[in-house]
Amino acid sequence: MAKKTVELGEAELAVMRALWEGGPQTVRDVLNRLHERGKTVAYTTVLTFLTRLEQKGVVASDKRDTAYVYRARISRQSVTTSRIKALVDQLYDGAAAPVLLHLIENERFTPDEIAQLRKLIDDLDAGSPE
Amino acid sequence: MAKKTVELGEAELAVMRALWEGGPQTVRDVLNRLHERGKTVAYTTVLTFLTRLEQKGVVASDKRDTAYVYRARISRQSVTTSRIKALVDQLYDGAAAPVLLHLIENERFTPDEIAQLRKLIDDLDAGSPE
DNA sequence: CCTCTACTACTACCGGTGTCGTAGGAAGAT
DNA sequence: ATCTTCCTACGACACCGGTAGTAGTAGAGG
Missing domain, CATH: 1.10.10.10 (Winged helix-like DNA-binding domain superfamily/Winged helix DNA-binding domain)
Known part of the structure; x- marks a missing residue:
């Protein structure tokens, strides 16, 4: 529920x-x-x-x-999820991509984070049947 | 200012x-x-x-x-920026990475978007001296 | 000129969030 | 037994965001 x-x-x-x-x-x-x-x-x-x-x-x-x-009783993760959802819905009608790209372009990340990010993307590619 | x-x-x-x-x-x-x-x-x-x-x-x-x-008089971009900043500050004390990773793990993206994303990351790598 | 219409100005109201003050009870110190 | 300290319960209040009603004004049509 x-x-x-x-x-x-x-x-x-x-x-x-x-x-x-x-x-x-x-x-x-x-x-x-x-x-x-x-x-x-x-x-x-x-x-x-x-x-x-x-x-x-x-x-x-x-x-x-x-x-x-x-x-x-709730995790930071779950709050993050709803906050992001609200943001994405209110500003881009549910399209997450613009927000994602915005983040990458406007925030600073360490090489480690970039590496981790790249790995995630590879996983995305690999593990996305249907 | x-x-x-x-x-x-x-x-x-x-x-x-x-x-x-x-x-x-x-x-x-x-x-x-x-x-x-x-x-x-x-x-x-x-x-x-x-x-x-x-x-x-x-x-x-x-x-x-x-x-x-x-x-x-203000762009959607600028609102996006401040919204994201608020989110990142309030939830992660300014660390954008957790939010970024969260987005990638929890939202769906099209192959096109993934490709675009990968390209951005490559640029990040290239254009970050020191 | 009189009326109808569309627009703006002003006021109001409610619920939620941020912020406390005060009162009253329980527990430890004298 | 009393005083001091800490804790909770409850009430208060202001500001903001969402929502709208009413009054007043200016132009369109007859």
């Missing part, structure tokens, strides 16, 4: 990133992580986000000792 | 697309175009969008006969 693509705002994403990168954490942990990243925000703001995110079903929490521990 | 990246919503983008694809148009033209695309929205809604977009500086208008003619 269709996981109805939840849209996340920028600040919400920052919280998700804290969870993705630091694993299950308490509100305070997330707060500290955001502060380290230069994002100064109030404790209750983080709490609000985590609560909302839980309501949206993208994070879960368990009581651990005195405080709740929150963890991500 | 620095064109302060204007963020556009989905419906606003739909209007921009009408302008990009149909050139300078009146409110009614845009409305018809949206209707053709299956987007049923009121005349005044389109007017509101065009007015707001003009205030944001992304479209301009000229009085022509009885009605104003609106035209885009």
Whole structure:
């Protein structure tokens, strides 16, 4: 059944990133992580986000000792997928190629990344029956 | 200096697309175009969008006969650029590679597109001294 | 001149996101 | 038992984006 693509705002994403990168954490942990990243925000703001995110079903929490521990229930990959889909749909009516080409032309990549990219393309060629 | 990246919503983008694809148009033209695309929205809604977009500086208008003619002042390319940048920054802290790889792995491309892609990569390799 | 029509200006409203403040409970310190 | 500290629950608020209604104006037709 269709996981109805939840849209996340920028600040919400920052919280998700804290969870993705630091694993299950308490509100305070997330707060500290955001502060380290230069994002100064109030404790209750983080709490609000985590609560909302839980309501949206993208994070879960368990009581651990005195405080709740929150963890991500969706992967960064899946968010990437829906974000890209939105972008591609809204700007190019679903055609991904222009976006792909745009990325290659406008961003900088290391030789390693280029090599990896080339390999992927070879695989694409090889493994695309029908 | 620095064109302060204007963020556009989905419906606003739909209007921009009408302008990009149909050139300078009146409110009614845009409305018809949206209707053709299956987007049923009121005349005044389109007017509101065009007015707001003009205030944001992304479209301009000229009085022509009885009605104003609106035209885009920013390209689809530039919007693509900022959208991608936002995505990449918000999800991968500025690293474009994961997004690029994601696109290749998850979207379908035609042989032509793949060929074009391969060519671009070859150019990348060639044109990157040091 | 009067009316109909199309266009613009202004205002409004709702839901979502970003941001907190305050109140109240639980747990540790004195 | 009380004070201090940390945590959660709940409410608040402003701004933006999506959507539209109404009023007012200017030209087209009779």
